[in-house]
Amino acid sequence: MVKFDDNLSNTKIADLHSHEEERVIQTMAPQLGFEYVNLRNITIDPEAVSAIPEQKAREAEIIGFALNRHTLSVAVKNPNNPKTQAVFQELQRQRYELTIFICSTRSLEHAWARYKDINESQAEKKGVFEISTEDINRLSKEIKSRENIMTILQSISKMSNTRRISETLELIFAGGLALGASDIHIEPEQNAVRLRYRFDGVLHDVADLDSYIYKRMMSRLKLLSGMILNSRAEAQDGRFTFNTGEREVEVRSSVIPGAVGESIVMRLLDPTVASFSMDKIKLNPYIRKVMEVQLKKPNGLIITTGPTGSGKTTALYAFLQEAHSEGVKIITLENPVEYKLDGIVQTQIGEDYTFASGLRAILRQDPDIIMVGEIRDKEVAETAIHAAQTGHLVFSTLHTNSAVAGFVRLIDLGVDPRIMGSSINIIIGQRLVRKLCEVCKAKYKATEEEVKLVKHIMSHHPHPVTVPEPTNLFKSVGCEACGGTGFKGRMGIFEGVVMDEKVEEVVIRDPREHIILESARPQGIPTMVEDGIEKVLEGTISISELGRVIELPYQEANVSLDSINIKTPTSKKAGDGDFLSHVV
Numbered sequence: 003m004v005k006f007d008d009n010l011s012n013t014k015i016a017d018l019h020s021h022e023e024e025r026v027i028q029t030m031a032p033q034l035g036f037e038y039v040n041l042r043n044i045t046i047d048p049e050a051v052s053a054i055p056e057q058k059a060r061e062a063e064i065i066g067f068a069l070n071r072h073t074l075s076v077a078v079k080n081p082n083n084p085k086t087q088a089v090f091q092e093l094q095r096q097r098y099e100l101t102i103f104i105c106s107t108r109s110l111e112h113a114w115a116r117y118k119d120i121n122e123s124q125a126e127k128k129g130v131f132e133i134s135t136e137d138i139n140r141l142s143k144e145i146k147s148r149e150n151i152m153t154i155l156q157s158i159s160k161m162s163n164t165r166r167i168s169e170t171l172e173l174i175f176a177g178g179l180a181l182g183a184s185d186i187h188i189e190p191e192q193n194a195v196r197l198r199y200r201f202d203g204v205l206h207d208v209a210d211l212d213s214y215i216y217k218r219m220m221s222r223l224k225l226l227s228g229m230i231l232n233s234r235a236e237a238q239d240g241r242f243t244f245n246t247g248e249r250e251v252e253v254r255s256s257v258i259p260g261a262v263g264e265s266i267v268m269r270l271l272d273p274t275v276a277s278f279s280m281d282k283i284k285l286n287p288y289i290r291k292v293m294e295v296q297l298k299k300p301n302g303l304i305i306t307t308g309p310t311g312s313g314k315t316t317a318l319y320a321f322l323q324e325a326h327s328e329g330v331k332i333i334t335l336e337n338p339v340e341y342k343l344d345g346i347v348q349t350q351i352g353e354d355y356t357f358a359s360g361l362r363a364i365l366r367q368d369p370d371i372i373m374v375g376e377i378r379d380k381e382v383a384e385t386a387i388h389a390a391q392t393g394h395l396v397f398s399t400l401h402t403n404s405a406v407a408g409f410v411r412l413i414d415l416g417v418d419p420r421i422m423g424s425s426i427n428i429i430i431g432q433r434l435v436r437k438l439c440e441v442c443k444a445k446y447k448a449t450e451e452e453v454k455l456v457k458h459i460m461s462h463h464p465h466p467v468t469v470p471e472p473t474n475l476f477k478s479v480g481c482e483a484c485g486g487t488g489f490k491g492r493m494g495i496f497e498g499v500v501m502d503e504k505v506e507e508v509v510i511r512d513p514r515e516h517i518i519l520e521s522a523r524p525q526g527i528p529t530m531v532e533d534g535i536e537k538v539l540e541g542t543i544s545i546s547e548l549g550r551v552i553e554l555p556y557q558e559a560n561v562s563l564d565s566i567n568i569k570t571p572t573s574k575k576a577g578d579g580d581f582l583s584h585v586v
Contacts, residue, residue, distance in 0.1 A: 023106045031104040039077050041067055041109035045214075046116055048221050050074060053098070053232050054089060056117040062089045065113040072235065074098040077105040077113065135247035141176035142246075147485045148199075151177045152209045159212070167218050170211070175244065177208065178270055179251070181485060186270065190216060190263035202436045202489050203311060220257075220264055227255040235259050241338075254338065271340050278319040278343070286533050288465065288526060289498045292428065296500075297325045300370075302427035303390040305377070307402040307411075313434045313494050314399040315340065318373055321397060322346065325371055334373040335360045351375075357382045365389055374398040380416035387417065390425040404530070405431035405499045406518040409509050419513060423506035429499050431530055434492045435543050435551045438476055439484035443541070448473040451561050452545060458559035459535045464526040467536060476541040493542065495534040495552070498527045531555065 024040070031038035050066035053074055059065055062085040068075035074093060078086050081102055093100060145151060151173065158169045174197065178186050183199035190196075194210040211219075224231055227240025237258045243250055252271040257264050285293060296304060304321065306314040319341065322332060326345060333347045335357060342348065347367075351360055357374060358381040364372055365385075377383045377398050390396045402411045408429035413419055448456070453473045460466050478488025499505060499522045508521040519529075528536070534548040548554065556563050 024108065027104055027106045034081070034104065036081065036102055036104045039067070039103040039105050039109070041065070041077055041105055041113045044068075046113055048116060048218065049231055049234070051113065051116045053093070053096075056114070058089060059117075060114060062086045063107075063110060064089050065110055067113060069232070069234070072097060072099050073101060075101045075103065077103045077109060079105065079107060079110060135245065137172050138176045138179070138246050141173060142180040145177050145180040146482055148177075148181070148206060148208045151197075155209050155211075166215060167222060170215055171219060171222065175251075175253075175270075179246070184270060186268045187265070188216070188219070188267075189265045190260065192262055195263075201485075202487070202492050203434055204436070204487075206487075216263070220266065223255060223266060223268075224257065227253075227257075229255075229257060234264060254340070269340075278316065278323050278341070280320055280324050283313070283317055283320045284493055285496055286528060286536070288528060289430070289496050289533075292498060292500060292525075292527060293321070293430075294324075296427045297321060297395075299395065299427060301390055301393050301395055303386060303396045303398065303425050304427050305398055305400055305408055305429045306432060307400045307405060307408045307429060308432045309401060309403070311434070312432055313492075314432065315375070317430070317432060317494070318397050318399065319343065322371070322373060325395065330370045331368065332371040332373070333364045333367055333369040334375070335364060336373070336375040358385060361385045361389070365394075369394060371395045372397070376400075377412075377415070383412055383415045383417050387421060387425040390427075391421070400429075402431075404515070405429045405497050406515045406522070407431075409499075409505075409518055410513055410515060413509075413513055419509045422509055423501055423503075426501045428501065431497045432494050433530060433534075433551050434494055435534065435537075436489035436547050437491045437493050437542055438478055438544055438547075439481060439488055439490040441483040441490075442479040442481035442488065443476045444479050445474050445476055445541075448475045448545075455554065455556065455559045455561045456535055456539065456545075458561075459531055459555065463528055463532045463536070464523070465528070467539060469539070475538060475545055477544050477546070489547070493537070495530045495537065495548075497530045497533065498525075500525055500527075 028038045044067065046067045047069050050069040053066040053069065054064060054076075063079040063083060064076055064086050066074050066076050076093075080086060081104065090100060090102075141154070144154065154173055155170070158166055158173065174186060177183070178199055181199060181201055183201045184203075185200040187198040187200070187205065188195065188211070189198065190213075195213060195216040197208045197211055198205050199208050200206070221231060224238070224240070226242040227238075228242075229238040229240045237256070239257075240255050241252060242255070243252045245251075254269040254271060255266060256268075257266045280290065280293070296302070306317050308314050315336075322334075322343065326332060331347070332345075333349065335349055335351060337351045337357070339348045339350045349355070349360060349364070351357055355363075357376065357378065361372070361374055361382060362385060372386075372389055372394050374382065374386055374396065375398070377386060377400050386396050386398055400408050400411055402408050406429075408431070409419075409422065409426075412422065452475065453469070456473065457469050460469055480486040480488040484490045499518065502525070504521045504524070505518060508518050530552055531548075531554060534543065534552060535545075537543045538545050538548055
């Protein structure tokens, strides 16, 4: 007896029905005043899909498939369906601008299948990136330079789409840890998406990512960070962690909208590299001796100054650890809390818990020592000074170029200079400079102009070091150990001004920076330039690196600026066109 394959027949009939429906819908769409779309032929944006909950989308026969800022493109089977109309109204209340397309049942079913991918992604624990410890340890061993990341990335691009995202993220974080990056930058541009790492305080280009990976990776990172997936027109902040087996790394993420797409920066807070002790920050012996005295005082205000990324918070943490003992209560007010310190109460500012209100609340908690992350306005400055005058040792930071500029900045904020003498103990200025790689640094004979500059600076040093003849300095070269940069790690250069009678008198009478600096000279604390040039003679840093970080007195030393080769720390020489294309 002849047997018929009913399944094959049914499949053919179903295909005929779906093709017929597709043709009918395509013909009807213009008559109804809408555009037709076949969702099987386009790339569906997961953020657009997640704009409408799955159950509601199936009931109303609707799906979001593209999202451009606030414009959401939706495909529907019947725009006049009351349930579909109700979804339209709800989306408009959420301030979406809708672009409506008509599609077939087959298109909808194809798009609804994307909910499975989204649900699986959201099933991942928010705030925790489940990363394969074996993979990340393997990758960390393989990655010795930025070129290794590019090679591995090319092999990942040949994988299946679903696995590519996880593999790429694992590679990005493993590369950051292996190369000692402090920050990971993902920046979309017109023709590519740039991946950059910041290590030793300098940004380096690593690789270009394709847009397919970028969009899906951004969704995953925003989900992990606890951000709103559909919000693409405002800045957002978040945090998540991942475990490498040996340690737990915390990631602080920040997203901002751009002309091409969202840019994300992730700071890697690795507790194993946190150095919070007086020995680790390597103060010069003169300022260290002064700080040991200041930290034993029961009250007063200790301020560290410098631009963003100059190590101010690390220095404050080191001072807190030095001042910490069993009978002392320490409370901090930070934005945000980057590293957790044992035995110290750390609080973080928020919308209703500002530096000013938080500081007032802290004073009611019976603290002995207070750390305020930053003095940024008159209210915080006056409250911090009040706390210092009423029996508390207070630590804080200011954004200024030097220690003496800290006094001028406080006056500019509205603090009465007459009360500074009874409240401020010391203001410290600092910068971070890259250390020369010990493996590949090269000795060379200093030029005549370099010797003249070094001798001029050393002649003003309160504890001058003899400049040897001939003078040998060191420069960067680059090797495998330092990833070809010529530098490995960073160290601080410091200066400080203690509030004594002479400084107090000048701050009240004539608070100009050079006048305050002259009155502080008898204290015997070297300036940042003098501290830095001493480290140049030791062979720890190069003179060009010092000149990159801080202004050297070329004019006073009668030295031509061009005679000192100050190099911009980039991996390759960039032209004007390259620079403009990299502006974010």
